[in-house]
Amino acid sequence: MATLQLKNITKQFGDTEVIKGIDLEVNDREFVVFVGPSGCGKSTLMRMIAGLESATDGDILIDGQRINDVGPADRGLAMVFQSYALYPHMTVEGNMGFSMRLAGVPKEERRAKVLEAAKILQLEPLLDRKPKALSGGQRQRVAIGRAIVRNPSIFLFDEPLSNLDAALRVQMRIELARLHDELDATMIYVTHDQIEAMTMADKIVVLHDGVVEQVGSPMALYHHPRNRFVAGFIGSPKMNFLPVTLTGVTPEGVGIRLPGGGERSVPADGTHLDANATLELGVRPEHLVLDEQGPLSGEIKVLERLGGQTSLYVQMDDELITIMADGDVAYRVNDTVRFGFAPERAHLFDASGLALTSLQQHPLAGLTRHDNRAPGSPSEEPA
Amino acid sequence: MTTLSSKTAAPRSASGWRSAQAKRAMITVLGWSVALVIFFPIFWMILTGFKTETAAIADPTLIFSPTLESYQAVQARSGYTRFALNSVAVAFGSTFFALLIAIPCAYAMAFLPTKRTKGTLLWMLSTKMLPSVGVLVPIYLIFRDVGLLDTRTGLIIVYTLMNLPIVVWMLYTFFKDMPKDILEAGRMDGASTLQEVCFLLLPLTLPGIASTGLLSVILSWNEAFWSLNLTTSSAAPLTAYIASFSSPEGLFWAKLSAASTMAIAPILILGWMTQKQMVRGLTFGAVK
Numbered sequence: 001m002a003t004l005q006l007k008n009i010t011k012q013f014g015d016t017e018v019i020k021g022i023d024l025e026v027n028d029r030e031f032v033v034f035v036g037p038s039g040c041g042k043s044t045l046m047r048m049i050a051g052l053e054s055a056t057d058g059d060i061l062i063d064g065q066r067i068n069d070v071g072p073a074d075r076g077l078a079m080v081f082q083s084y085a086l087y088p089h090m091t092v093e094g095n096m097g098f099s100m101r102l103a104g105v106p107k108e109e110r111r112a113k114v115l116e117a118a119k120i121l122q123l124e125p126l127l128d129r130k131p132k133a134l135s136g137g138q139r140q141r142v143a144i145g146r147a148i149v150r151n152p153s154i155f156l157f158d159e160p161l162s163n164l165d166a167a168l169r170v171q172m173r174i175e176l177a178r179l180h181d182e183l184d185a186t187m188i189y190v191t192h193d194q195i196e197a198m199t200m201a202d203k204i205v206v207l208h209d210g211v212v213e214q215v216g217s218p219m220a221l222y223h224h225p226r227n228r229f230v231a232g233f234i235g236s237p238k239m240n241f242l243p244v245t246l247t248g249v250t251p252e253g254v255g256i257r258l259p260g261g262g263e264r265s266v267p268a269d270g271t272h273l274d275a276n277a278t279l280e281l282g283v284r285p286e287h288l289v290l291d292e293q294g295p296l297s298g299e300i301k302v303l304e305r306l307g308g309q310t311s312l313y314v315q316m317d318d319e320l321i322t323i324m325a326d327g328d329v330a331y332r333v334n335d336t337v338r339f340g341f342a343p344e345r346a347h348l349f350d351a352s353g354l355a356l357t358s359l360q361q362h363p364l365a366g367l368t369r370h371d372n373r374a375p376g377s378p379s380e381e382p383a
Numbered sequence: 384m385t386t387l388s389s390k391t392a393a394p395r396s397a398s399g400w401r402s403a404q405a406k407r408a409m410i411t412v413l414g415w416s417v418a419l420v421i422f423f424p425i426f427w428m429i430l431t432g433f434k435t436e437t438a439a440i441a442d443p444t445l446i447f448s449p450t451l452e453s454y455q456a457v458q459a460r461s462g463y464t465r466f467a468l469n470s471v472a473v474a475f476g477s478t479f480f481a482l483l484i485a486i487p488c489a490y491a492m493a494f495l496p497t498k499r500t501k502g503t504l505l506w507m508l509s510t511k512m513l514p515s516v517g518v519l520v521p522i523y524l525i526f527r528d529v530g531l532l533d534t535r536t537g538l539i540i541v542y543t544l545m546n547l548p549i550v551v552w553m554l555y556t557f558f559k560d561m562p563k564d565i566l567e568a569g570r571m572d573g574a575s576t577l578q579e580v581c582f583l584l585l586p587l588t589l590p591g592i593a594s595t596g597l598l599s600v601i602l603s604w605n606e607a608f609w610s611l612n613l614t615t616s617s618a619a620p621l622t623a624y625i626a627s628f629s630s631p632e633g634l635f636w637a638k639l640s641a642a643s644t645m646a647i648a649p650i651l652i653l654g655w656m657t658q659k660q661m662v663r664g665l666t667f668g669a670v671k
Binding site: 077 | 562564565567568569570571572573574578582583586587
């Protein structure tokens with residue numbers, strides 16, 4: 001049982017402010033992912049929660065208790081580092097039992113707890129090995145095991161998968177999600193990889209330049225990004241942006257003129273807009289459809305066939321537009337294509353980069369990873 | 384393009400291989416030459432120690448009948464063991480204290496650096512450039528007043544301070560190479576600073592600490608200036624022992640060589656046994 005609250009947290013290194021007043025609430029048993037480009041302050045924020053870095057200002061509360069002045073070990077947290085940070089001179093068992101050894105736990109008890117954690121992570125046959133003799137994935141599991149034996153109230157993961165190869169990363173991602181269900185603990189996870197964020201999180205915190213851009217469930221962020229940054233960061237391939245002209249605002253939506261002359265009405269709240277406001281249209285590559293009658297057109301510059309899908313990179317004026325199309329499309333490079341989009345799938349951004357509120361809430365926007373589980377699955381039952 | 388590259392590639396591999404061979408041979412010859420030049424005086428000293436006094440000053444020759452005469456004479460004249468014990472006590476004692484002070488110091492500099500850390504390190508090293516004679520008189524007077532003249536304690540204090548800058552510098556470079564994450568993981572696991580140092584830092588940097596310690600022992604062992612000036616008999620180490628053989632009656636080459644051989648033998652053997660560690664430690668920063 002653990003909740004975490006951040007109240008107006010700031011962090012300065014010299015004259016540079018890297019965290020600019022962050023408020024955040026992490027609920028019990030939640031899997032929260034901090035995501036953002038490198039240098040956005042996500043790791044620093046996690047290190048402040050861990051106690052490895054002190055906050056310049058603001059309060060950090062765990063279960064309502066202010067812990068700013070509590071040492072890292074006494075906060076009841078465990079951290080998994082990007083480099084794993086295993087103790088090279090100790091065996092797997094020594095690594096996992098180190099915290100208990102420091103706490104003076106008797107050898108037998110230590111061994112029992114290590115075995116228990118090793119069982120969860122399938123590390124039993126490796127207990128006598130040194131980290132040097134382990135593969136990347138195994139090292140990662142030892143680092144997680146070291147965290148588990150501490151029985152922490154909150155797990156902290158600092159980009160734990162970025163040193164693994166692609167295949168192993170997918171596998172560990174699944175294992176981590178399963179581990180979260182099994183341990184039923186609060187977890188905070190830092191990554192720059194939005195796919196990790198989308199697949200594992202109950203709640204994503206998008207950070208940029210030391211501020212929180214948006215907090216929400218993966219589906220909420222995908223379907224209702226609050227601003228242009230979040231829209232571009234979440235989703236892969238990236239969202240396409242096109243400059244459009246405002247033609248009028250009605251109760252049903254915002255009328256726009258597309259490059260090339262076509263007109264559409266996007267169901268968004270534009271009541272606050274000036275008549276000559278600059279707008280930008282955002283449509284995800286997977287929401288653009290090839291259509292002979294479509295309002296947009298351009299020349300295919302690059303064509304990537306992935307088998308099941310084909311990525312088309314289409315030059316439209318100054319913009320290179322990405323379209324995710326069917327695997328079997330017959331187009332070739334230099335062909336001209338026409339395409340369109342369903343207005344309810346489109347996003348509009350004003351001059352300051354803020355998204356216009358959508359008038360239609362996406363049905364899955366409130367969904368979290370936990371909601372994907374069938375009712376009555378083990379962790380839904382009371383402990 | 385294709386023809387050009389195939390033309391140049393073919394001869395390059397053959398002649399390139401040959402020139403690499405030649406380069407390697409040259410480096411080998413050069414390396415051996417330097418090693419021989421350095422080793423020759425030691426070799427000649429050991430040889431002279433087994434000669435008679437007359438043979439020692441005669442025309443240099445490699446063929447002579449070896450004798451232990453000089454060694455017997457040296458042993459009879461003064462107690463080698465007493466000097467040797469002083470050397471051991473002073474060299475290892477000063478190294479122990481230098482490490483004891485330098486480890487926390489280097490820890491602070493490597494893991495909790497401030498704006499002035501680099502400057503402090505340079506300043507520490509700059510003290511090594513100060514000629515020792517410059518502080519001889521004040522130190523001599525202080526030692527006389529507090530009764531440290533001709534004591535092992537006195538020499539240990541001077542040697543500890545003398546080696547401290549280099550010991551801190553070396554430890555600093557070793558500690559800096561230690562991944563910070565591991566210490567932070569230890570802190571998350573509940574380690575106090577002392578436990579962090581004892582359980583994580585020291586075991587992981589042991590090779591570096593060992594080579595630093597060895598260097599400190601060797602420097603203290605070879606130090607002559609302070610030992611000659613601050614000791615007379617009871618605390619005199621082997622350097623003073625050798626010096627006592629250049630007496631007013633003239634130089635006795637064979638005896639001097641025998642004494643010198645005995646003085647350097649322990650450190651030579653120690654160096655021989657630990658050369659792997661030493662090379663690894665001393666080139667640690669250089670080969671990265």
